[in-house]
Amino acid sequence: MSYQSSNPLVGEVEFALEGPWATYWIAFLRVVTGWWFFHAGVTKIITDGFAFSYGPAYMQQMTGTALGGIPVWMGNNLAWLIAPGVPLFETLIGLALMAGALTRLAAFGGVIFMSLFWVGNAGFGHGVVNSDLMGLLLFMTVIVLAAGRYYGLDALIEQTALVKQNPKLRYLLG
Amino acid sequence: MTDIIDKAARALSAGLMLFGIVVLGLVETLAGQPFAPVPMTNEAGDVVATPLIAPEIRTGFVLAGIAVLGLYAAYRLVAPLPDDRGVSHETMAD
Numbered sequence: 001m002s003y004q005s006s007n008p009l010v011g012e013v014e015f016a017l018e019g020p021w022a023t024y025w026i027a028f029l030r031v032v033t034g035w036w037f038f039h040a041g042v043t044k045i046i047t048d049g050f051a052f053s054y055g056p057a058y059m060q061q062m063t064g065t066a067l068g069g070i071p072v073w074m075g076n077n078l079a080w081l082i083a084p085g086v087p088l089f090e091t092l093i094g095l096a097l098m099a100g101a102l103t104r105l106a107a108f109g110g111v112i113f114m115s116l117f118w119v120g121n122a123g124f125g126h127g128v129v130n131s132d133l134m135g136l137l138l139f140m141t142v143i144v145l146a147a148g149r150y151y152g153l154d155a156l157i158e159q160t161a162l163v164k165q166n167p168k169l170r171y172l173l174g
Numbered sequence: 175m176t177d178i179i180d181k182a183a184r185a186l187s188a189g190l191m192l193f194g195i196v197v198l199g200l201v202e203t204l205a206g207q208p209f210a211p212v213p214m215t216n217e218a219g220d221v222v223a224t225p226l227i228a229p230e231i232r233t234g235f236v237l238a239g240i241a242v243l244g245l246y247a248a249y250r251l252v253a254p255l256p257d258d259r260g261v262s263h264e265t266m267a268d
Contacts, residue, residue: 039209047207
């Protein structure tokens with residue numbers, strides 16, 4: 001470990017990302033984040049099937065948010081997709097994260113969900129940094145650190161010939 | 175020896191936390207409503223269903239997992255990793 005003498009804040013500080021404790025924690029975060037969404041999705045399926053009518057209604061009420069009229073338009077015009085899509089995609093995102101398969105693609109879906117929850121809940125009574133934002137940051141952390149490569153199936157999928165011939169797939173895996 | 179303790183701490187802490195969160199969560203979900211560890215009430219406020227597993231049990235497992243990590247941290251304070259043994263204080267190079 002060495003530091004720049006001129007500015008100790010910009011040193012070559014070693015972060016042992018490949019160290020066992022770092023990989024352990026990245027994988028743990030991924031699985032718990034996955035369970036969070038899997039539980040949210042699968043309980044909706046058990047209760048209401050694929051007719052989650054609250055989804056479109058929730059989006060129709062997102063007037064005056066930072067996302068403008070987009071969610072309102074989606075709630076009004078894409079109810080056929082959102083009602084079954086919310087429980088289905090929450091479940092699939094959760095399963096993918098727990099297994100560590102197609103992790104980055106799944107976590108990107110989680111980012112979309114959490115962006116809508118964070119902006120739409122408008123529960124900013126305790127500040128803009130609330131638990132919804134923390135959930136959003138968890139999904140982004142999973143993407144940035146390629147969490148599926150640690151104790152996840154993506155570590156194996158990325159060894160296949162298909163991925164080696166199409167390295168761009170690693171942006172969806174990992 | 176160090177490696178064994180490190181692996182044991184990781185396995186035990188993750189095992190306890192994932193058991194409390196995921197495994198017992200799955201059992202609770204499969205057991206039917208309520209899916210969350212809180213009693214279900216009707217409009218009159220009467221409890222109509224109680225969770226299969228008390229939240230004290232599930233949170234207890236998670237806290238136990240965190241405690242294992244805390245114990246490991248305390249162990250490392252008294253038995254630092256070989257690389258860190260010679261470092262009694264950090265100094266800026268200049």
